[in-house]
Every structure is written in C-alpha cells, then in structure tokens.
Amino acid sequence: MLELKNITKRYADRTILADVNLSIRKGEIVSILGPSGCGKTTLLNLILGLTDITSGRLVYDGEDLTDVPMEKRGFNIVFQDYALFPNLNARENITYGLRNFPDRSSPEEVDELIDLLGLRRHLDQSVDSLSGGQKQRVALARTLVMKPRLLLLDEPLSALDGLIKESIKDRIKTIARQFELTTLIVTHDPEEALTLSDKVLVINEGRIAQFASPVEIMANPADDFIRRFILSQLTIKRDNIFRLFGTSHRTTPALNQAPALRSEAM
C-alpha cells in the first residue's frame, strides 16, 4: 500500500500541491488526470523521489520513505520521451540495468517479458530504427526487468495513436495484473484514464478533485469541474466504458445527465 499523507509541495511562495491524502493498494492501476499545470508530474516526481516534499509523509507498506533517496525507494519511471540509449540496440537497452544488478531478473524472466511485450523480432535493431510503439515497449521492458515495486509512467501513450495505443494499454494492464505491480500513470486524456485504470485520481489546481473508479466518476462526478473536464471531453460512448467494467448504466442514473453536460460545455 502506497500512502500519501497530507502532502504539500511549494516552490517559493507558490503552492503546487496542497494537502494531498491518498492510499493506493498493491497491484492497482491508477491514472493521474488533470489539466496542464495542475501538478500531475510534480506528484509523480515526489513519489519517485526526484523532487522534495515540502510537508507531509510518503509511506510504502508501513515504511516512511519521505526522506529516503530515490535509488533506495525501489520505484521506477518510464518517461514520456522513453529516454533510451541511442547507441545500444533494443536488447542492450532492455538489459542495461542488469549490468549492475544481475540477480534482479533471470534470463528466463527477461525472455518472458520480451515475449509479453512482443519484442523478440526487434531485439537486434538499433533503437533509432524502432517505431514509437516499439520504443515504448522497450522502455517498459527495460524498467520491468528491474522489478520495481511501483511503476510510474509519465504520459506513456501520448506519442502513440490508434491500434498501437490500444495494444500498449493492454500490455500495461496484463503486466500490472500478472506481476501485481502498482502502476501510476500520468495522463491528460480522460478517455485513456477511464479505460486503462482501476482508479482515476483527478487533480485540479493542486488539489484532489476526485479519486474513484472510472465507473464511479462517470456515475457520480464529484463536482462541476469533473463534469466539464472529463465527461464533456469523452469521445467514446459512455456505454463502452460501463461495458468494459461490466456495469450497466441502469445502475448509474447520474449518467443520464451527461449529454446535457456535453452540449453545455461546447
């Protein structure tokens, strides 16, 4: 369980995140969603240990990590731009971290990940010659061979489109389930957040606007901001999201309000 307790982040006299309280269970996929500048990346960086917390505590499985340096937290991040080593091929990129920690994953486990992410055909290719989706999968594999206890993804799908996006989404879900890996994903795309995650954390101006399951958010949006920011932006049919989670809109009456909200926001 990852717990954020009264976390506040300030830069000079500007409050970026205010009194954030949150508990995330092991194996949960959580999307962090919100408009540009609301504090999503800052939150990810605080958890990772890249940025200091101004006040509050960060606790993982009962252990206080607030002052524990990044490399000792056992968390790992895949950045938006993949940050692969251009002079190494796909295989070398994937196994790079194992040079210093060879016991972290066995050759069989590395093989399993390569197959899970569909990378076997591309192992000897230079990363420059890979497509965006393939690079993203290499970046994921490189992170996962190190067996992080928490996986952080910053806009992992933003550079991808259509089928490739769907395929990476499926793989992220499969991996999170198979390895019971707690996964936090920053996105500004409501559709992505609602279809990918167990829970969605919506941030507005540095505060939690709502933290709930996709179905709950769609059925009972916490406030007008959620209605305008999320529901009005959705391009997919709401029924598809309910079907995805095996819920009927008949049990979620607030949905009937959504068409009006959509036209209101236009």
Ligand SMILES: Nc1ncnc2c1ncn2[C@@H]1O[C@H](COP(=O)(O)OP(=O)(O)OP(=O)(O)O)[C@@H](O)[C@H]1O
């Ligand atoms: N090192 C810093 N010093 C001062 N202000 C910062 C610093 N890093 C971020 N900020 C400010 O904190 C706010 C939140 O930034 P953050 O990058 O977390 O937003 P975001 O929600 O991830 O935005 P986006 O979706 O555009 O990436 C912004 O107003 C930003 O200018």
